[in-house]
Amino acid sequence: MAAKSKILVLGGTGYIGKFIVKASTEAEHPTFVLIRENTVSHPEKSKLIETFKASGVTLLYGDLHDHESLVKALKEVDVVISTLGGQQIDDQVKLIAAIKEAGNIKRFLPSEFGLDVDRHNAVEPVVSFLAKKVNIRRATEAEGIPYTYICSNAFAGYFLPTLGQQNVTAPPRDKVTILGDGNVEAVFVSEEDVGTYTIKAVDDPRTLNKTLYLRPPANVLTFNQLVSLWENKIKNTLEKVYIPEDQLLKIIQESPFPANLMLALGYSMLVKGDCTNYEIEASFGVEGSELYPEVNYTTVDDYLNAFI
Amino acid sequence: MAAKSKILVLGGTGYIGKFIVKASTEAEHPTFVLIRENTVSHPEKSKLIETFKASGVTLLYGDLHDHESLVKALKEVDVVISTLGGQQIDDQVKLIAAIKEAGNIKRFLPSEFGLDVDRHNAVEPVVSFLAKKVNIRRATEAEGIPYTYICSNAFAGYFLPTLGQQNVTAPPRDKVTILGDGNVEAVFVSEEDVGTYTIKAVDDPRTLNKTLYLRPPANVLTFNQLVSLWENKIKNTLEKVYIPEDQLLKIIQESPFPANLMLALGYSMLVKGDCTNYEIEASFGVEGSELYPEVNYTTVDDYLNAFI
Numbered sequence: 036m037a038a039k040s041k042i043l044v045l046g047g048t049g050y051i052g053k054f055i056v057k058a059s060t061e062a063e064h065p066t067f068v069l070i071r072e073n074t075v076s077h078p079e080k081s082k083l084i085e086t087f088k089a090s091g092v093t094l095l096y097g098d099l100h101d102h103e104s105l106v107k108a109l110k111e112v113d114v115v116i117s118t119l120g121g122q123q124i125d126d127q128v129k130l131i132a133a134i135k136e137a138g139n140i141k142r143f144l145p146s147e148f149g150l151d152v153d154r155h156n157a158v159e160p161v162v163s164f165l166a167k168k169v170n171i172r173r174a175t176e177a178e179g180i181p182y183t184y185i186c187s188n189a190f191a192g193y194f195l196p197t198l199g200q201q202n203v204t205a206p207p208r209d210k211v212t213i214l215g216d217g218n219v220e221a222v223f224v225s226e227e228d229v230g231t232y233t234i235k236a237v238d239d240p241r242t243l244n245k246t247l248y249l250r251p252p253a254n255v256l257t258f259n260q261l262v263s264l265w266e267n268k269i270k271n272t273l274e275k276v277y278i279p280e281d282q283l284l285k286i287i288q289e290s291p292f293p294a295n296l297m298l299a300l301g302y303s304m305l306v307k308g309d310c311t312n313y314e315i316e317a318s319f320g321v322e323g324s325e326l327y328p329e330v331n332y333t334t335v336d337d338y339l340n341a342f343i
Numbered sequence: 344m345a346a347k348s349k350i351l352v353l354g355g356t357g358y359i360g361k362f363i364v365k366a367s368t369e370a371e372h373p374t375f376v377l378i379r380e381n382t383v384s385h386p387e388k389s390k391l392i393e394t395f396k397a398s399g400v401t402l403l404y405g406d407l408h409d410h411e412s413l414v415k416a417l418k419e420v421d422v423v424i425s426t427l428g429g430q431q432i433d434d435q436v437k438l439i440a441a442i443k444e445a446g447n448i449k450r451f452l453p454s455e456f457g458l459d460v461d462r463h464n465a466v467e468p469v470v471s472f473l474a475k476k477v478n479i480r481r482a483t484e485a486e487g488i489p490y491t492y493i494c495s496n497a498f499a500g501y502f503l504p505t506l507g508q509q510n511v512t513a514p515p516r517d518k519v520t521i522l523g524d525g526n527v528e529a530v531f532v533s534e535e536d537v538g539t540y541t542i543k544a545v546d547d548p549r550t551l552n553k554t555l556y557l558r559p560p561a562n563v564l565t566f567n568q569l570v571s572l573w574e575n576k577i578k579n580t581l582e583k584v585y586i587p588e589d590q591l592l593k594i595i596q597e598s599p600f601p602a603n604l605m606l607a608l609g610y611s612m613l614v615k616g617d618c619t620n621y622e623i624e625a626s627f628g629v630e631g632s633e634l635y636p637e638v639n640y641t642t643v644d645d646y647l648n649a650f651i
Contacts, residue, residue: 050596050597050599050603051599078589078592079593079596080596120468120471120600121468121600121604122471122472122475122604125433159428159430160428160430163430163431164430167430193598193599193602284386284387288358288387289358291358291501292358292428292430293429293604293608294605296430297601300601
C-alpha cells in the first residue's frame, strides 16, 4: 500500500477545520496546518493549536494573501483541504493560483461542506453565497486541478443540540418553530464524521474529480421526524409553530444581512429539500456511507441521547 | 436653490434600499433604481417595484456585472447610493470602475449602513466582513470619487421588535438573553430615519468626503436600559440570561457560518460598544441629528409602543 499522502489544511482552526485536522492525524496522514503569525496569540485558537502540536501536526506559517509563503507550504504536501470560512470563499482564487504554480498537488478539496452548490433551489442572499463556491469549482476545473467536493449537508453539532432553534443551547422542551410543513427530508451529519469521510476520500481514486455526498441512511430525516424522535426521548409533546413557505420568503425579504442568509439557508434545506431532492449519479458523485461502509457513523438518534 | 440632484439606487429592492428609495422620492429627488430583468418576476419584489412605479421612480434595467449598462445608467444621474447586500460588497469595485468611466457622479455612497468599518473591535468573521467594506472605501478614495459613508448603527426595525432575540416576532415577555453585561451603549435607528438622513446628506457640502454618523440622542441606550424600558411598558420583569464575554467568544468560535457572523456582530455592537466608543471628530465625520435638527426622528421609546 502506498504511503499516506501529506495533507495541508487551510482554515484548520475554524469550525469544521479542526475536525478535519483531527481526522487526518487519527488516520496517520502527515498533517500540516497553515496559520497566520497572529493566530497563535488568539485566546481561543491558541488552545487548539496546542492540541494540534500534541497530536503531531506541523504548523506552517503563512497567509493566503502571501503567494510565496503559500507556494512554499504547498510544495511540502500532496493534498490541500480548504475549510476557509464563509467570508473567504472568493479568496480561494489565490489558493488555486498557488496550487497551479506549485504543480505537485494530487488532490484539492475547496471549502464546501454544505449543500451541492450546483444543485439547489435557494433564494437570495444564499444564491449569491453559493455562487461564490460555484465560481471556485469552475476555476478549479478550468485549471485542471484534481478535486473532490464534499457535500456534507447539515452539521449535526450545530443543528441537533437546538433543533435549529436559535439562541438556545439545548433542544426545546416546550415549543419548536418549524420552517415550511416539516415534511421534506434533510441530512444531519456529525462534524467528526464529516472529518472521517473527508479524509477517507483524499487518496481514493473513486472520488477523483467527483462530489462526495454524505447521506448516511439513518440520518436522513424530515424535520417532523426529528421533532418526533426528540419528543419520544423526553416523553413530552412540543407545541409546534409552523412558518409557511410564503411567510418565510417574506421574512427573508424583510430581514437584514446576515439574518436573511441564515433564514434562507433554512429555506433551501428544510423547505425546498436541497439536501436530498436529487439523485446522486455515478457521472458526478458518490455517497460516503456506501463507499465506506466500515465507518460507524453517529446516528441522529444516538446524537440526541446526549441531551436528554 | 439648485435643482435636486438625480439619485440612482443600487439594491433598491433590498432590506434598507427600499427605505432609501422611499426617502428619495418623498424628498422629490428624481429617483432611479437599477434592477435586473429577472427581478421583475420575483414574487416579493414585484410588489415593491409596483410601489416604486406608483411613486414616480424610473426603473433602469441593468446589472452590476454588465459594465456598459452600468455606465449608461450612471450617465442619467448625479448621485449613486449603493445598498447592495452583504454578499455583494466586493462587487462594488465594478461600480467604482463604472463611476470612474462615466465621470459625472457628484457623490457616491457605497453600501455601509452599519458600524464604522474603520473603527471597531470586532472578531472574526466580522473582521473579514468589515474589511470588504474598508477595501471599497479605500478604492473609492484612491479614485478620487466624492463620497459620503453612512454609519447608521443598528437597524431599529430588525432589532427592537425582538430585543435581539432570534426566531421570534415580538419582544420577549418572560426571558431575555443579554450579550456581555448589558452596560455598553448601542444606537438604534429606524429604517425610515436612515433613509431620511441619507437623502439629506447627498447634496450637502458638509458631508462631502465625510462619514455621516447617526446617533440620535434619545436612541443611544445600553441593552439593560432597553430591557428596562420594555419592562416598564409591559409592567413585568423579565428573567435575564447574561452571556459573559469569554463565553460569547467561545460560542462564536464554535458556531458555523453564518451564525458566527451574527453573534460576532452582537459582540462588536453590544459587548465592545462599537456604535459609540469613539468621538466623532470634525476631520472625518458629522452626526446626523446635529446636522439636521429638523428631522423628527422616531425614538426607541415610541418605537416600542407599537408592540405593547
